Amino acid sequence: MTSKIAQFTIDSTYLVLGENGDSTPIPVSDRFFADLENKFGDFKGKRLVSHFTFTEDWDTWEMHPAGEEFVCLLWGQVDLILEQDGAENRICLSTPGAYVLIPRGIWHTVKVDRPSSMLFITPGQGTQNQARRQ
Numbered sequence: 001m002t003s004k005i006a007q008f009t010i011d012s013t014y015l016v017l018g019e020n021g022d023s024t025p026i027p028v029s030d031r032f033f034a035d036l037e038n039k040f041g042d043f044k045g046k047r048l049v050s051h052f053t054f055t056e057d058w059d060t061w062e063m064h065p066a067g068e069e070f071v072c073l074l075w076g077q078v079d080l081i082l083e084q085d086g087a088e089n090r091i092c093l094s095t096p097g098a099y100v101l102i103p104r105g106i107w108h109t110v111k112v113d114r115p116s117s118m119l120f121i122t123p124g125q126g127t128q129n130q131a132r133r134q
Contacts, residue, residue, distance in 0.1 A: 006025075008025050010049070010050075010051040010119070011028070011051055012027065012028055013025045013026065013027050013028065014026050014028055014032070014048060014049060014050045014051070015048070015049040016036070016040060016046050016047070016048055016049075017046060017047040017048075017049060017121075018045065018046055019045035019046065024039075026039070036048070036124070042125055042126075043066075043123075043124040043125040044066075044125045045125070046123075046124065046125070047067075047121050047122060047123050047124070048120070048121070048122045048124050049119070049120070049121050050119075050120045050122065051074075051117065051118070051119050051120070052117070052118055052120070053115070053116070053117045053118075054076075054078065054110065054112045054115065054116050054117075054118065055112060055115045056112055057109075057110065057111045057112050057132075058109045058110045058111075058132060059131070059132050060109065060129045060130060060131060060132055061083070061107045061108065061109045061129065061130050061131075061132055061133070062107070062108060062109070062127060062128065062129050063105060063106065063107045063108070063127070063128045063129075064102070064104065064105075064122060064123050064124070064126070064127050065104060065105050065125075065126040065127075065128070066104070066123040066124070066125040066126050066127075067104050067123035068101045068102060068103055068104055068123070069101070069102040069108075069120065069121065069122045069123065070099060070100075070101055070119075070120065070121035070122075071093075071099060071100050071101075071102060071118060071119075071120055072097065072098070072099035072118060072119040072120075073093040073094070073095070073096060073097070073098050073099070073116060073117075073118055074096060074097075074116075074117040074118060074119055075096050075116065075117050076112070076113075076114045076115050076116025076117060076118075077092070077093065077094040077112075077113040077114040077116060078092075078093050078110050078111065078112050078113060078114075078116045078118070079091070079092050079093075079110070079111040079113060080092075080093060080100055080102075080108060080110055081108060081109050081110070081111060082102060082106050082107070082108045083106065083107040083108070084106060090111075092113075093116075093118075094113075104123075107130075109132055
């Protein structure tokens with residue numbers, strides 16, 4: 001017997017991809033990240049598929065030691081800023097569908113040039129954040 005297939009929207013339900021090929025939809029709420037930790041622990045071997053809309057620059061830098069992060073512009077325009085070899089490398093994303101694979105362990109942030117919508121596939125284990133340096 002086949003199970004019923006449900007429809008979701010990336011705005012209200014993110015997706016956790018498991019290392020064994022399983023996928024788990026997770027409803028977005030104000031407790032989303034706490035719910036992730038409760039359900040998946042340290043997130044080892046998992047990736048989060050998420051969607052965010054931005055109208056302002058990020059106020060933090062982030063870094064993912066467990067793998068590359070896929071960052072795709074759906075609409076708008078942003079500058080993705082990567083800290084590499086002691087310098088900032090800016091990559092302008094202005095074409096819908098343009099994406100970048102941010103290497104493992106690279107600090108990055110976003111400057112919003114126009115309100116934007118972005119899709120992320122993030123290896124969440126060990127993710128680090130720090131205040132954005134102005």
